Amino acid sequence: MMTRKRGLAVIGIILFATFPLWMKYVRPDDARYWVDVINNVGLYAILALSLTVILCDAGMYNMGHAAFYAVGAYTGAILNTQLGVPILLALPVAGITAGIFSAIIARPVIHLRGDYLLIVTVGVGEILRIALINDVFGITGGPNGIFGIARPELFGFKIKRPDHFFYLIWGFAALTLFLFNRLKQSRFGRALDYLREDAVAAEGSGINTDRYRLLAFLLGATWAGMTGSLFAAKMTIISPESFSFWESVVIFMIVILGGSGNMAGVLLGTFIVIALPEVFRDFASARMLIFGLAMMVMMVFRTQGLLPPKPRKFILPKLAEEGD
Amino acid sequence: MAILELNGVTKTFGGLTAVGDVSFKVDEGSVVGLIGPNGAGKTTVFNLITGNYVPNAGSILFEGRELSGMATNKIVSSGIARTFQTIRLFQKMSVVENVLAGCHCRMKAGIFSAMLRTPSQRREELEALQLAMRELSFVGLAHQAENLAANLSYGNQRLLEIARALATGPKLLILDEPAGGMNPQETDQLVALIGRLKERGITVLLIEHDMSLVMRACEELVVLEYGIKIAEGKPDAVKADPRVIEAYLGTD
Numbered sequence: 001m002m003t004r005k006r007g008l009a010v011i012g013i014i015l016f017a018t019f020p021l022w023m024k025y026v027r028p029d030d031a032r033y034w035v036d037v038i039n040n041v042g043l044y045a046i047l048a049l050s051l052t053v054i055l056c057d058a059g060m061y062n063m064g065h066a067a068f069y070a071v072g073a074y075t076g077a078i079l080n081t082q083l084g085v086p087i088l089l090a091l092p093v094a095g096i097t098a099g100i101f102s103a104i105i106a107r108p109v110i111h112l113r114g115d116y117l118l119i120v121t122v123g124v125g126e127i128l129r130i131a132l133i134n135d136v137f138g139i140t141g142g143p144n145g146i147f148g149i150a151r152p153e154l155f156g157f158k159i160k161r162p163d164h165f166f167y168l169i170w171g172f173a174a175l176t177l178f179l180f181n182r183l184k185q186s187r188f189g190r191a192l193d194y195l196r197e198d199a200v201a202a203e204g205s206g207i208n209t210d211r212y213r214l215l216a217f218l219l220g221a222t223w224a225g226m227t228g229s230l231f232a233a234k235m236t237i238i239s240p241e242s243f244s245f246w247e248s249v250v251i252f253m254i255v256i257l258g259g260s261g262n263m264a265g266v267l268l269g270t271f272i273v274i275a276l277p278e279v280f281r282d283f284a285s286a287r288m289l290i291f292g293l294a295m296m297v298m299m300v301f302r303t304q305g306l307l308p309p310k311p312r313k314f315i316l317p318k319l320a321e322e323g324d
Numbered sequence: 325m326a327i328l329e330l331n332g333v334t335k336t337f338g339g340l341t342a343v344g345d346v347s348f349k350v351d352e353g354s355v356v357g358l359i360g361p362n363g364a365g366k367t368t369v370f371n372l373i374t375g376n377y378v379p380n381a382g383s384i385l386f387e388g389r390e391l392s393g394m395a396t397n398k399i400v401s402s403g404i405a406r407t408f409q410t411i412r413l414f415q416k417m418s419v420v421e422n423v424l425a426g427c428h429c430r431m432k433a434g435i436f437s438a439m440l441r442t443p444s445q446r447r448e449e450l451e452a453l454q455l456a457m458r459e460l461s462f463v464g465l466a467h468q469a470e471n472l473a474a475n476l477s478y479g480n481q482r483l484l485e486i487a488r489a490l491a492t493g494p495k496l497l498i499l500d501e502p503a504g505g506m507n508p509q510e511t512d513q514l515v516a517l518i519g520r521l522k523e524r525g526i527t528v529l530l531i532e533h534d535m536s537l538v539m540r541a542c543e544e545l546v547v548l549e550y551g552i553k554i555a556e557g558k559p560d561a562v563k564a565d566p567r568v569i570e571a572y573l574g575t576d
Binding site for chain 1: 397457
């Protein structure tokens, strides 16, 4: 039973990994378009995974995640266009910049309760977007944004076609899944769970809850920042409208819909929210209606999301004897 | 030698003095009971010691170091662990996961070593799990390790809180009504457990309403009424103190 499930998973992964190759034959006319849709799904999946750390693991309502995404995208774009830094080299710098930005924002508001924090993060997202439109430091290009971002290069190979980006983006998504899964099974992951469940008990058990709240923000924002750089590399042009409040809402929605804290659920949620509307393009005007209705039904009948998080498993060490 | 020393500790909430000028000492290796009628300020004293509240006046010394103003998690890692009057377990998590929360402050691994899963991180995880199982076994819950905390009986939930507190490696353990919700048999086992804590060299300070437990388990008592200390001493002496009798039973 278990091996059969694993076999199916392997087949699924192979099918997915070769998607750009077989799509050429399935849909010769618009294969590129569909690969690009899946690339978008990949970007949103990474964003949603990064928000999961803040929203589900640490339990902090953040509806301004697009702000960190924007800081990363702009940092990558500015480093690339002004200083000529290759975009993939700029990626970690963009991540760290977004992380530092989030830490500065979060430090004074980290102790706020759920809904209050949500309002603050919405505000931050808007302030940043308006700052970008107004070209605050004279480096963001105002409403037009930044264009002419160079294509990324990996070991001399120039990444430019959608199928190239497919492997770059989904490679990064796979790495994210791998690393975040390890984090979940660690002291750090547990600390976030404890502070979300009962901050007083967590603090009373010796966990520095303020520090871990901040670290969750830092990690989530760093990852969103790196994703921003990937986005800039893929689009070669970025502008403030790519980082609107709506983007934050979409990422938030993906995480809640998919299953708060379950990574497979987040992937499923991303496909539903990002890819399905493309499939149903014919009902363009009705799709948001259907979508909104689906969300409402979900929130009434399945509040934990499509795939709720699973409890952690431990391999318990055997003890010599049981005292009583 | 006193491991914990309260000097003139005062805490007010608005116009209400919850704790007024309370001083007492807890000797290292002893079992001390803090008793008093409901609303006497006992839990407030605990919250002051563990940093949940900051005193308005007075000092709280642990091994000679001032505690007031320190963050709760720092106080825990300096060697004071507590349980809560209203049980505060991580109900949706397994029993062993609850105890691992206590191990946290004795571990070091951060984000990077967890992502890289370094040998030292893996060793630390294994050691934490072993420690957690030892503490569970100490309180007699090892066989429940994989159950959800919420599914334990009330008495066992109290024991699990003690195991979680023990996992922090405390020198002083503060128990807030540990026998609350326990049947007489469980209370007997708790008295034995407190005895074994003492054997391990852990100092115990506890609040309890169950006088049979207090008289059997404690070597020293401190009595509070309306936030003021009205008596202290050996259990037998305290029991005979007219002010204590008055506080508990009232006068004509």
